[in-house]
Amino acid sequence: MHLSEEEQKKILQGPPRGTWAILLVFGALFTAGWLAMYFGLFLARGTVS
Amino acid sequence: MHIDPLERKWIFVVFAMVGIMLIAIFFTALVQRVHPPSNVETIDSASLHLTQEFAEDNLGVHRGADAAVRVTMVAARYGFYPQHIEVPAGTPVTFRWATIDVLHGVHMARTNMNTMVVPGFVSQVTTVFPEPGEYPMFCNEYCGLGHDHMWSRVTVVPKDQWSGPKVATVAADKKGG
Numbered sequence: 001m002h003l004s005e006e007e008q009k010k011i012l013q014g015p016p017r018g019t020w021a022i023l024l025v026f027g028a029l030f031t032a033g034w035l036a037m038y039f040g041l042f043l044a045r046g047t048v049s
Numbered sequence: 050m051h052i053d054p055l056e057r058k059w060i061f062v063v064f065a066m067v068g069i070m071l072i073a074i075f076f077t078a079l080v081q082r083v084h085p086p087s088n089v090e091t092i093d094s095a096s097l098h099l100t101q102e103f104a105e106d107n108l109g110v111h112r113g114a115d116a117a118v119r120v121t122m123v124a125a126r127y128g129f130y131p132q133h134i135e136v137p138a139g140t141p142v143t144f145r146w147a148t149i150d151v152l153h154g155v156h157m158a159r160t161n162m163n164t165m166v167v168p169g170f171v172s173q174v175t176t177v178f179p180e181p182g183e184y185p186m187f188c189n190e191y192c193g194l195g196h197d198h199m200w201s202r203v204t205v206v207p208k209d210q211w212s213g214p215k216v217a218t219v220a221a222d223k224k225g226g
Binding site for chain 2: 016019020023024026027030031034035038039042043044045046047048049
């Protein structure tokens with residue numbers, strides 16, 4: 001895809017939406033997985049004391 | 050100190066994730082009282098068989114005067130004794146362990162039961178088994194050439210089908226026998 005110089009400049013100077021998307025998707029998936037393991041598996045198996 | 054903007058974003062996300070995890074852990078620790086087992090109690094491993102609690106005839110499942118279910122077991126190369134026990138589901142069960150020789154570990158698959166059995170100390174863990182079933186119990190600390198054969202079996206049965214002692218077999222105020 002050919003971008004004009006103006007379009008390229010706009011993208012480079014704009015906010016890094018792709019980076020934020022990757023960060024947030026990774027963070028959300030990782031955190032959701034951890035919470036599922038902790039509450040759904042670890043605590044569901046019964047606590048120890 | 051210069052931090053690349055991209056790295057700064059990752060740091061922010063990682064801190065947020067760790068923060069959520071810590072909140073969950075502290076919440077369950079403070080509200081639901083979920084915390085690691087802690088019991089400091091010494092015993093002479095060399096004369097374990099001479100103690101009342103860990104004498105061979107006294108090993109196994111007991112019921113305290115407070116109706117609590119207690120299990121006394123000995124870990125020794127290469128087995129857990131008794132090798133099969135039956136406990137009720139949905140009931141607090143207190144396990145008390147001692148080793149007769151070297152360091153062992155106890156891990157009950159598909160449960161949170163996991164502790165070390167250190168020579169000279171009594172390990173104590175109280176847990177509840179929510180689901181009836183067969184649970185293998187493994188040694189998870191390398192203890193010698195026969196380590197991989199060191200395992201035992203725990204059968205968890207529904208509470209109303211449990212055939213364990215119905216009356217107190219150990220005193221309530223005593224940790225052991």
